[in-house]
Amino acid sequence: xxxxxxxxxxxxxxxxxxxxxxxVGGTDSPQARLTTPVTSSPAAxxxxxxxxxxxQVPELPAPPATVGGTEQPVAVGDTLDISVFQVPxxxxxxxxxxxGRITLPLVGTLxxxxxxxxxxxxxxxxxxxxxxxQNPQITVSVKDSVSQRxxxxxxxxxxxVYPLPQxxxxxxxIALGGGLSKIADANKVYVYRDINGxxxxxxxxxADIRAGQRSDPRLYGGDVVVVFSSGSKIAMxxxxxxxxxxxxxxxxxxx
Numbered sequence: 001x002x003x004x005x006x007x008x009x010x011x012x013x014x015x016x017x018x019x020x021x022x023x024v025g026g027t028d029s030p031q032a033r034l035t036t037p038v039t040s041s042p043a044a045x046x047x048x049x050x051x052x053x054x055x056q057v058p059e060l061p062a063p064p065a066t067v068g069g070t071e072q073p074v075a076v077g078d079t080l081d082i083s084v085f086q087v088p089x090x091x092x093x094x095x096x097x098x099x100g101r102i103t104l105p106l107v108g109t110l111x112x113x114x115x116x117x118x119x120x121x122x123x124x125x126x127x128x129x130x131x132x133x134q135n136p137q138i139t140v141s142v143k144d145s146v147s148q149r150x151x152x153x154x155x156x157x158x159x160x161v162y163p164l165p166q167x168x169x170x171x172x173x174i175a176l177g178g179g180l181s182k183i184a185d186a187n188k189v190y191v192y193r194d195i196n197g198x199x200x201x202x203x204x205x206x207a208d209i210r211a212g213q214r215s216d217p218r219l220y221g222g223d224v225v226v227v228f229s230s231g232s233k234i235a236m237x238x239x240x241x242x243x244x245x246x247x248x249x250x251x252x253x254x255x
Contacts, residue, residue: 053199060193060202063220071116072221075147076100080112082124085137090128093143106132117142148221152177155184155227164223169216170204173225180206183237185230191217192224 066072074080076096082104084090094102100113107127112120121140128136142148145163150173153159157178165172170191180186186206193200208214219225 054192054201055198056201056203058202060191060200060217061195062218063193063195066116066220071118072145072148073114073116074112074120074142075145075221076113077146078142078148079144080117080120081141081143083139083141084128084133085139087133087136145221150176150219150221151224153224153226155181155229157181164219164221168219170219170225171206171209171216173219173223174206174227177225180227181229183229183233184227185233188228188230190226190228191219192226193220194222 063072074096076098079093079095080102081093082091090105092105094104096102096113099111101109101111103109104124104127107124110120110123110127112123115123117140121138124140125136125138128138148164149161150164150168151161152173156174157180159177162173162176170189174180174189189204189206190201191204202217204217205214209216
């Protein structure tokens with residue numbers, strides 16, 4: 001039976017199947033659409049002119065709130081770990097509530113959602129230093145983040161949603177999914193990213209990245225990685241399965 005890509009979860013992401021739908025050898029099957037490289041101009045491929053339409057780009061830009069791509073902003077639901085040097089009573093975890101604020105002893109509530117971690121650290125330091133502590137030394141880190149997760153799907157060993165380590169790359173995300181499956185096409189790995197409501201997608205060749213011929217792109221929370229299958233590998237897999245069934249029968253027929 002022909003293997004099928006395991007696309008789920010993401011509405012507009014199915015558009016890439018249409019983008020990859022150039023006919024091969026006169027075939028116009030769903031499998032052909034899913035295993036054919038995008039042949040339109042990589043500079044700008046769009047599924048339509050409406051806002052939020054999927055557009056293919058050569059490289060994905062970093063999200064605008066990441067301070068030049070170096071730091072992901074704090075989001076609602078994140079849990080921050082506040083450490084105040086030599087003041088253990090003020091050191092504690094603080095969860096960002098639905099209004100984007102955290103609540104701390106003495107200083108009360110502070111708005112943090114959408115701000116870089118270092119900016120939050122500086123704001124908490126000012127809040128304590130103004131009225132309560134002399135030269136406070138405060139460190140803020142992310143203990144748990146609902147926003148810093150990546151979806152890995154398609155032809156990987158274990159598709160799913162995974163916590164994204166700091167400075168994680170595309171190869172890191174594929175490793176979280178257990179690596180490529182036996183029928184994966186290393187040339188057809190797509191990364192999807194939402195930038196200010198615009199859905200962008202870029203195609204990466206994992207073999208080139210591993211060979212050092214292309215840089216390993218950094219991923220950010222909310223990214224989706226989809227690995228498509230290889231038509232030739234599917235055909236070979238089907239052939240092996242067919243031979244595996246046929247061989248015992250052939251042996252029985254031999255005198």
